[in-house]
Amino acid sequence: MAAARLVEAAAVSKPRALKEGMNNMAFFGNQFSDVVEWNEFRDDMIFWKWNNDEIKKGSKLIIRPGQDAIFLNNGKIEGIFEDDGEYDIESQIVPFLSTLKGFRFGFNSGMRVEVLFVNTKEFTVRWGTQNPINIPAPQMPGGMPIRANGMFQFTVNDYTTLIDKIAGVRNSYLVEDVKIRITAILDQLLMKWVTREGKDMFNLQANAHEIGKGISDDLNMELMDDGMKITGFQVMSFNYPKEIQDMINKNASIGMVGDVGKYQKISVADAMAKGGSSGSSSAADMAGMMVGMNIAKDMVETMKESNGGNQQAANGQGPNFCPNCGQRNEGAKFCPNCGQKLV
Structure with a gap:
């Protein structure tokens, strides 16, 4: 059975903290749902928000493998449920929600709630420079234009920050959104790490691992602000102009x-x-x-x-080469390689 991880209000800075003491939530309406699940799942979708219906007594929560379900109240985390399976919301979910512990479905009316489903897998993205990057090089005033391509990996690691910065105002978020943000600053980072410490401009592939590690650290600082983390960055190849x-x-x-x-x-x-x-x-x-x-x-x-x-x-000296095996001789009377008599 999935259990929400609850923490004290003093630990709210932790990635998955659940705040106590928020306003009670019990809004009722006429539109109810029997099942709360990720209806629009896509493999390249980072998160999706269920927020269009109300939950009534007897409703079920379905969490599939590779998903976490986060119950929200006014944009704040109420509870995080990580184990996949099917759960009765009234008996198995509500008792673990921080501000809804005392709420029971005693009526036929429903409870309005937002549930954020997060894809927990590690995403892999291919990247490539859209335009050549002019790298400073000796005796080339305009720089040497190069292209590069490779892959990077990232995952969601801070739900509180993710909700504050992105999920609070968006109902879904795609890998393509992250890729666009990364490629917007990638040229500058490539320039920074390629020219660092006088690397050989004509053999950049030899420093590909070091360059990738430096870029990964910088990108990680960028994505931390959105609750995500770079787990790897690889430069697969550098491409020079044909003449070079x-x-x-x-x-x-x-x-x-x-x-x-x-x-x-x-x-x-x-x-x-x-x-x-x-x-x-x-x-x-x-x-x-x-x-x-x-x-x-x-x-x-x-x-x-x-x-x-x-x-x-x-003259009584051995020949320069042994006639038997061809080994070079330095004046010896016998071949040092095969023992052939030379004089």
């Missing part, structure tokens, strides 16, 4: 190769492939000539090393 991305990719390729000579060979091979695909024989011929020159150069160097090794062998 091509330059980043090229620099990364050079770094991976680690040798200018090898990079030149890769460039020549690329030129040959492009020449072949475009039908340009001159480009292919030039590339082929460059490859041939490099191969010839390598052969000359190999011959020099081989001749040097033979000369060393003639």
Whole structure:
């Protein structure tokens, strides 16, 4: 059975405090309801207020999984019911309401009441920058325009503040409403955390976790004023202009190769492939000539090393390379790798 959590008036600052000593509420009318439940439930709805009917004797309260039901009197919390199930309002709910403890349905008339249903799940929202953000970068006076995208998560954590700031004047609230508020300040927060402490503008993905954590803390301060809490913020990717991305990719390729000579060979091979695909024989011929020159150069160097090794062998010294396994030799008489006699 669901039980409302009641607290003293001195603890009203707590998220789910229930105030004692408010004015009694017993307004009667002719329009009654047999069931109090979330009639317009949507998975992206944060809360929905039941406030159009009166409750009569024998009425039921239905709380579904993932919902809390909050009874309100003049915008103030009377009782919070968290356990899902079906309850008789007269016998199982009213005795736990702070100002209605003595009220009993002794008449066929009804009691007017507001019930706020809150979706208790953690919401996940995808976000993306609507326009490029110009990030200050060296030798780029206008800044470097980047885009970003990712996700954030939030949940309701303070019912008193939620009612005071939003639910007191609205009958429902959607995830889209929160998303609009977040994206309105997201560009400024991205600018703040991307440029913080001199991060590498050309490798922002390496700092994505740190940037997301900083933005999450700032967004949490914003949503706390509405009774909600950011539980996570992730930057999935940063997107650079094509020219910048091509330059980043090229620099990364050079770094991976680690040798200018090898990079030149890769460039020549690329030129040959492009020449072949475009039908340009001159480009292919030039590339082929460059490859041939490099191969010839390598052969000359190999011959020099081989001749040097033979000369060393003639002088009683081991060759530069082991003829058995190819291991480089520093003048030893036996190969340090396979033990082959070298002199």
